[in-house]
Amino acid sequence: MAKDVSAVRIVRASDRWHWRNEWLESWQSFPVTGNFDLAGNAHGLLMVNNEDTIDPGEGFDAHTHRNTEIITWVLEGTAVHKDSLGNSGEIRPGVVQRMSAGTGITHTERNGAGRLERQQLHVVQMWIPPDEIDRAPSYQESDITSDLRRNTLLPIASGMPKYRGDAAISFGNRYATLHVALLDPRHSVNAPDALYGHVFVSRGQVEFEGQGLLQQGDAVRLTRTGGHRVSATDEGAELLIWEMHGTAINV
Numbered sequence: 001m002a003k004d005v006s007a008v009r010i011v012r013a014s015d016r017w018h019w020r021n022e023w024l025e026s027w028q029s030f031p032v033t034g035n036f037d038l039a040g041n042a043h044g045l046l047m048v049n050n051e052d053t054i055d056p057g058e059g060f061d062a063h064t065h066r067n068t069e070i071i072t073w074v075l076e077g078t079a080v081h082k083d084s085l086g087n088s089g090e091i092r093p094g095v096v097q098r099m100s101a102g103t104g105i106t107h108t109e110r111n112g113a114g115r116l117e118r119q120q121l122h123v124v125q126m127w128i129p130p131d132e133i134d135r136a137p138s139y140q141e142s143d144i145t146s147d148l149r150r151n152t153l154l155p156i157a158s159g160m161p162k163y164r165g166d167a168a169i170s171f172g173n174r175y176a177t178l179h180v181a182l183l184d185p186r187h188s189v190n191a192p193d194a195l196y197g198h199v200f201v202s203r204g205q206v207e208f209e210g211q212g213l214l215q216q217g218d219a220v221r222l223t224r225t226g227g228h229r230v231s232a233t234d235e236g237a238e239l240l241i242w243e244m245h246g247t248a249i250n251v
Contacts, residue, residue, distance in 0.1 A: 007224070008210070016028055017030070023054060025053045027052075028050050029051075029219055039129065039248035040249065043198055044244035046196075046244065049124070049219070050126075051202075051217060054120065054121040056111055056113040057114050061108055063108075064101075066101050066102070067102065068128075068129065069129065070100075072099075073126075074095065075122040076120065078092050078113065079123055083108075084105055085139060091141060094145035094148065097139075098140045098157055128176055129173065130172040131174055140170070151184055151189070153192065156169070156178055160174055176244045176245070177244075181241060183204070184232065185232055189239070190228065190230070191220075191241060192226050195247075197242060198219060198220070198222070200240045203237055204216060204237030205233040205235060206231060208230050213233075
């Protein structure tokens, strides 16, 4: 495809990569498990968009990341984070978390519920590259529950100068912003104009202008386009929308 051609591509929930073990079910918008070329499979800057369900009392033991900006958004349950910088946190719905791996950070992430509580952790985790490698690692989280205005695009994590002061947390890539939209029934927002966009239906159902009905777990990959109207159906919806003005392979 020529670089100056606009495109809209639907990725259905059932067409995502699926990986499962005894305690984890992972639906991956981009292939992650066993993939060592995340940038090569990215859409724009977005290399990972995993929707994971983790059983009570389970999770990821200590492991290390480098030169990755990792954003976590919890849909249900509590994610417990601890890292080698001494940070710890409990990430619940309405809290956005960012971990900038930089030169290297080791962390654990687990379902905060005990095995007898029967509360699964349902979480979306997203990775983009930094715009400069080998920065010092860092961590940030913010409870934005009181700021979650309905029926509008809200920038919640950004490195773009235009959203400085508006986004709850910042990350180390000046070409990307993550928005969330909480839509009441029959309300809508417009996808931002950008070189690349990614619209993920994290809850509910929506009608995407020109493409029809999208279910929970469906995504739209936009290239050199935007402004499309996205409208919730009768049950309402939640959207995670990336606005990106660069590509992972050029960072």
